[in-house]
Amino acid sequence: MTDPPYHVAILQVTPTATDADGYAAALVQMRELAERQPGYLGSLSARTDDGDELTIVFFTDEQALRAWHDEPRHRAAQQLARERWYERYQVHVARVERAYRFPDTDPASRTG
Amino acid sequence: MTDPPYHVAILQVTPTATDADGYAAALVQMRELAERQPGYLGSLSARTDDGDELTIVFFTDEQALRAWHDEPRHRAAQQLARERWYERYQVHVARVERAYRFPDTDPASRTG
Numbered sequence: 001m002t003d004p005p006y007h008v009a010i011l012q013v014t015p016t017a018t019d020a021d022g023y024a025a026a027l028v029q030m031r032e033l034a035e036r037q038p039g040y041l042g043s044l045s046a047r048t049d050d051g052d053e054l055t056i057v058f059f060t061d062e063q064a065l066r067a068w069h070d071e072p073r074h075r076a077a078q079q080l081a082r083e084r085w086y087e088r089y090q091v092h093v094a095r096v097e098r099a100y101r102f103p104d105t106d107p108a109s110r111t112g
Numbered sequence: 113m114t115d116p117p118y119h120v121a122i123l124q125v126t127p128t129a130t131d132a133d134g135y136a137a138a139l140v141q142m143r144e145l146a147e148r149q150p151g152y153l154g155s156l157s158a159r160t161d162d163g164d165e166l167t168i169v170f171f172t173d174e175q176a177l178r179a180w181h182d183e184p185r186h187r188a189a190q191q192l193a194r195e196r197w198y199e200r201y202q203v204h205v206a207r208v209e210r211a212y213r214f215p216d217t218d219p220a221s222r223t224g
Contacts, residue, residue: 001202008122008206010168012156044124046158046166054158054166056122062209082214090113090213094120094206097174101202102194 001041001058004099007065010092011055012048016085023085026077033073039064058096065093113153113170116211119177122204123167124160128197135197138189145185151176170208177205 015023034040039060046054059065068074081089127135146152146169153170160166171177180186193201 004204008204010120010122044160044164044166046160046164048156048158052156052158054156054168056166086214088214091211092120092208093210094208096204096206098205099203102198102200
């Protein structure tokens, strides 16, 4: 990861039980596509205790994050997600102002 | 949740295998303490595919988030965590600029 400032999108999804295979395939495609986007810094995927999916994606700046949001194949996947795969979701877009880590001498990022 | 702007801390932890019971108890205590902090808006806990713990906590503003960081019992727990419970961690502190959800007519927040 780079030093702040950079941008982050936090996406919390409650998935439906519909078309799980299609959803899984789309997630792989979107992850690969995101990694090739200009300004992509890294991402994290996690699952909450309630079974929601949490995706955190870091970009260099607001413009790069918005370009990823508007990427045509990503937009098509978002539309399908609302129709089939997402029962609900919530997104927070934020500007990272500070970042720190422990041990602070570690040169390798866990965020890849 | 409130409308932006508000603040968020994203904490990614790789836990040790040391004193798991003590760590679990501290997590419960810190969650209860956070919920009583001025400006607390909500939090999410999740686990990544790699087994890292992801905690996302929302506060009204930078000052409230910093006050939580500096709360004496929280500081003591952070110190213990570095000594016993955290193999490594990474924190991002960010200002949320935009937020949206689907369905956008839903009055209830999943972030509690």
